[in-house]
Amino acid sequence: MRTIFLSTVFALLSFVSHAQLGGQSIFQSLNIPSSARVAALGGNNIAVKDSDLNLAIYNPALLDSATSNQVALSYVNYFSDVNFGFASYAKNLDTSWTVAATIQYASFGEFAETNYIGEQTGTFTAGDYALILGAGYKIDTNFTVGANAKVIYSTLVDYSAVGGAVDLAGVYHSKKRRFTAALLMKNIGYQFDNYTDDNLEELPFEIQLGISKKLKHAPFRFSVIAENLQQWDLTYDNPNDQPEVDPVSGEVVDDNSFEFGDMLMRHIVLGAELLISDNINIRLGYNYRRRQELKINDRPGTAGLSWGVGFKISRFEISYGRASYHLAGPSNHFTLTTNLSSW
Helix, strand or coil: CHHHHHHHHHHHHHHCCCCHHHCCCCCCCHHHHHHHHHCCCCCCCCCCCCCCCCHCCCCCHCCHHHHEEEEEEEEEECCCCCEEEEEEEECCCCCCCEEEEEEEEEEEEEEECCCCCCCCCEEEEEEEEEEEEEEEEEECCCCEEEEEEEEEEEEEEEEEEEEEEEEEEEEECCCCCEEEEEEEEEEEEEEECCCCCCCCCCCCCCCEEEEEEEEECCEEEEEEECCCCCCCCCCCCCCCCCCEEHHHHHHCCCCCHHHHHHHCCEEEEEEEEEEECEEEEEEEEEEHHHHHHHCCCCCCCCEEEEEEEEEECEEEEEEEEEEEEEEEEEEEEEEEEEEHHHC
16 A cells, blocks of 8 residues: 555655646755745745834845744644644854754654555655755845755665755845835755656745835735746646537637736735734735635535734734635644743
8 A cells, every 4th residue: 555655655746746836846845835924924024124023034125123033833724634843043143143043844644555456564654855054144224145065864764865955045124114125035945865767856946026005005925926936837638628619610618808817817926914903913915826726616615715913912922824826725834932031
């Protein structure tokens, strides 16, 4: 049974690599948002500079002195028995440098191991683990740059893989205009050890660009993130889609009226925050590509939508995010943050 399971997994990965973006590389757990705030804002947000370590984990250029001594813990109840999360700590070294260390994990659950006649002989597990060391450097009052160095380890029964990657980022922030722009190149790396011989795979390299703007006379902040700028066409052919046929001619109708807009929107993640006070805010997000890939056509539901809330209680900031991927159910994200300097 274990052999059949592994063969099926590798076969599906090989098939998906020709179909959609998600199956073209290894260590895809790096792209799953663990932070409750990020999940609530559509699954990606690299362009909000408000001293939140949970955002600086993904964009190291957001690390600054205000994130020093912050500790962040996150847990995600994903689907089935899949769980993942992280633990992170940041420390300011001087007026320019701030560093952070993060341990990230993804547990895919426990599986029954059986022999060729179906008798259970034990169990096995699968998971991904990453150690991330980040640094942010303040150039001046407006510009910061940053980098993450990652070591990733993945295990699947008796198989394992090891890789290394770096993220490079830059941020422009204008406090006066309440505006932030960010550029991120993530997961630039290499697989050092592979699951099987002669089967090295690429890491999920990605280029992102993001902006955010807080309104002057209203308690709102809006964010627009452009993902996967290294590849224009993110669409794929769904074999289950039935083509539209002209009832008179019998020919297949090829509707390209929204082709450009559809391709463009598959790169866009939208987020909004209602900043009720310093102690509470409400978050909303919309991920167009997630909705198009995972919705059921006759019952799209809330696929692609997400929401969450963040509030402070004493020395703790608690965040909850809920993201709808599919009609089958959402993911639930919980994050706890505190600053050790306040104790």
